[in-house]
Amino acid sequence: MFDGFYTHTKSVQRTNKFDIKACKRNIKLMKIRQFSLTGAVNDLALQIKFVDRESFQRINNYKALEKLGFEAKYKQLILLPESNSVLAGVEFSDKTKTADRYHKLNPYVLGANLYRQLPLSKTVAVQINELPGLLQNENSLRNIILGFIQASTQFTTFTKASEDSPANPVIGISMPLKRLLSGEDLKLIDSLNKGITRTRQLIDATPEEVNPSTIEKLIQDTFVENPNITIHAKNYEELSNLGAQGITYVGRASIHKPILTQVILKPKSEVKKKVVLVGKGVTYDSGGLDIKPDGHMKTMKCDMGGAATMCGTLKALAELGLEHTEVHWISAFVENMIDGSAYKPDDIITTLSGQTVEVVNTDAEGRLTLTDALTLASLENPDYIIDAATLTGACIFALTEHYTALMGNDEELNQELQSHFESEQERSQYVAMPEILRTSLAGDLSDLKNIPDFKFGGHVTAGLFLSHFINQKNFRNPGLEINQPQEYSWVHLDIAGSSYNKRNNDIDAVGSTGHGVRSLVSWIRSIDSNR
Ligand code: BES
Numbered sequence: 001m002f003d004g005f006y007t008h009t010k011s012v013q014r015t016n017k018f019d020i021k022a023c024k025r026n027i028k029l030m031k032i033r034q035f036s037l038t039g040a041v042n043d044l045a046l047q048i049k050f051v052d053r054e055s056f057q058r059i060n061n062y063k064a065l066e067k068l069g070f071e072a073k074y075k076q077l078i079l080l081p082e083s084n085s086v087l088a089g090v091e092f093s094d095k096t097k098t099a100d101r102y103h104k105l106n107p108y109v110l111g112a113n114l115y116r117q118l119p120l121s122k123t124v125a126v127q128i129n130e131l132p133g134l135l136q137n138e139n140s141l142r143n144i145i146l147g148f149i150q151a152s153t154q155f156t157t158f159t160k161a162s163e164d165s166p167a168n169p170v171i172g173i174s175m176p177l178k179r180l181l182s183g184e185d186l187k188l189i190d191s192l193n194k195g196i197t198r199t200r201q202l203i204d205a206t207p208e209e210v211n212p213s214t215i216e217k218l219i220q221d222t223f224v225e226n227p228n229i230t231i232h233a234k235n236y237e238e239l240s241n242l243g244a245q246g247i248t249y250v251g252r253a254s255i256h257k258p259i260l261t262q263v264i265l266k267p268k269s270e271v272k273k274k275v276v277l278v279g280k281g282v283t284y285d286s287g288g289l290d291i292k293p294d295g296h297m298k299t300m301k302c303d304m305g306g307a308a309t310m311c312g313t314l315k316a317l318a319e320l321g322l323e324h325t326e327v328h329w330i331s332a333f334v335e336n337m338i339d340g341s342a343y344k345p346d347d348i349i350t351t352l353s354g355q356t357v358e359v360v361n362t363d364a365e366g367r368l369t370l371t372d373a374l375t376l377a378s379l380e381n382p383d384y385i386i387d388a389a390t391l392t393g394a395c396i397f398a399l400t401e402h403y404t405a406l407m408g409n410d411e412e413l414n415q416e417l418q419s420h421f422e423s424e425q426e427r428s429q430y431v432a433m434p435e436i437l438r439t440s441l442a443g444d445l446s447d448l449k450n451i452p453d454f455k456f457g458g459h460v461t462a463g464l465f466l467s468h469f470i471n472q473k474n475f476r477n478p479g480l481e482i483n484q485p486q487e488y489s490w491v492h493l494d495i496a497g498s499s500y501n502k503r504n505n506d507i508d509a510v511g512s513t514g515h516g517v518r519s520l521v522s523w524i525r526s527i528d529s530n531r
């Protein structure tokens with residue numbers, strides 16, 4: 001009889017399967033290459049002229065160019081090698097009959113489109129030389145530049161950097177146009193670029209690079225040497241002791257145990273407003289025991305997109321500095337995985353708020369981790385809580401991949417945030433949370449269950465679920481000692497579709513989009529300057 005198996009096992013050294021400490025690796029984020037904005041661009045730079053129909057027709061040989069098919073239409077481009085220049089069309093005609101508020105001339109798209117169509121492999125410098133009147137304002141120019149730089153951004157860790165692409169490409173602005181931008185505008189472009197780039201880096205990184213073991217160090221690297229920033233973290237043991245089961249149950253089957261981080265940006269002067277940003281930080285969503293079916297798991301590295309969006313927003317704000325607004329960013333980082341310790345349907349979780357939640361489906365994990373993150377946000381006694389989360393596939397079914405679903409408990413705040421999404425031309429759609437659906441989340445053995453027993457409007461019921469953790473009247477953990485229960489002004493952003501692109505479109509290539517950072521920065525800056 002073959003007994004090799006038995007003799008073999010004798011010589012096997014038994015070690016612990018995983019050494020968690022060894023997993024706490026110090027990882028650098030993916031290397032990036034992108035055009036950078038510079039003041040000085042020499043004459044050899046490729047000269048870019050944005051033209052509408054009228055300014056095009058003022059060009060001497062415009063008829064000859066027309067014969068070649070160039071009519072100055074939005075996103076049309078023609079290269080004029082003899083003058084080392086490019087004409088980029090901006091003439092926009094809205095022939096659609098839909099009431100699409102976002103269907104208009106989009107400077108960010110113009111910039112991105114310019115990058116994608118230029119013969120850039122050997123171009124070291126590009127200069128924006130001319131803009132039609134319509135785009136001659138600081139916001140349009142800012143977004144053209146940002147769109148261009150973001151489209152040029154490549155993550156090169158895992159690719160063979162192409163040998164003929166320039167090492168340090170730059171984009172500049174000609175002297176007359178430079179007058180449009182003050183020093184402050186340049187600072188804003190640079191800060192937004194840093195923030196958006198960081199958001200995208202975190203999302204596009206592999207789950208080996210960004211996970212609950214690596215994230216604390218990555219956050220420290222993001223905010224390094226900023227005296228107005230403080231970073232706090234609670235590890236798995238601390239979260240367990242605290243009773244944050246919404247986080248610990250979901251993340252406990254991973255070799256990378258959960259961690260909660262809180263980053264605080266102090267303003268320069270006295271604090272007058274306080275904003276808490278909360279981001280879903282599921283660094284990988286396998287679905288857990290309710291494992292995702294074929295094809296649905298791929299791209300689930302993006303399930304920390306909410307956390308990354310808030311990280312990028314805070315990064316941009318930290319670079320800019322705020323006068324009177326204190327901003328917090330709270331995220332629970334977990335990996336939704338499977339082993340013998342995996343949480344299960346039928347488990348009842350006691351969240352930090354004291355409310356109990358029956359697990360019906362382990363793939364509705366984001367809302368469970370958000371319960372405790374939102375409770376901690378409420379305990380900060382803020383003026384506003386904004387959360388961003390790649391929360392539901394239903395959001396994509398309902399609104400397509402292009403929209404962020406915006407919900408909330410304060411009509412005025414909903415509208416205010418929406419107006420910032422609109423002015424930055426980042427697509428968001430207000431979605432009502434009908435009170436009539438609230439009872440569908442009532443548990444049989446618990447306060448709540450994590451999903452209702454019907455499938456429609458999953459993004460709406462997810463929003464309703466979260467709302468229980470904003471209103472302290474629902475809280476019943478005696479340890480929290482809440483004397484006067486508050487309900488905070490809160491907006492929930494479901495970015496399941498908008499933060500990650502599965503296919504190229506005219507704004508973004510495949511991968512992370514950085515969507516939301518510009519709008520959130522714009523809103524927080526408006527609070528900071530208005531109140
Ligand atoms: N992370 C997903 C949502 C998601 C789907 C984000 C597609 C980005 C792209 C979330 O955790 C999830 O799995 N939601 C389930 C909920 C369901 C079990 C009620 C969904 O939407 O299918």
Ligand code: ZN
Pocket residue numbers: 285287362363364365366
């Ligand atoms: Zn899930």
Ligand code: ZN
Pocket residue numbers: 282285303363365366390391
């Ligand atoms: Zn998820």
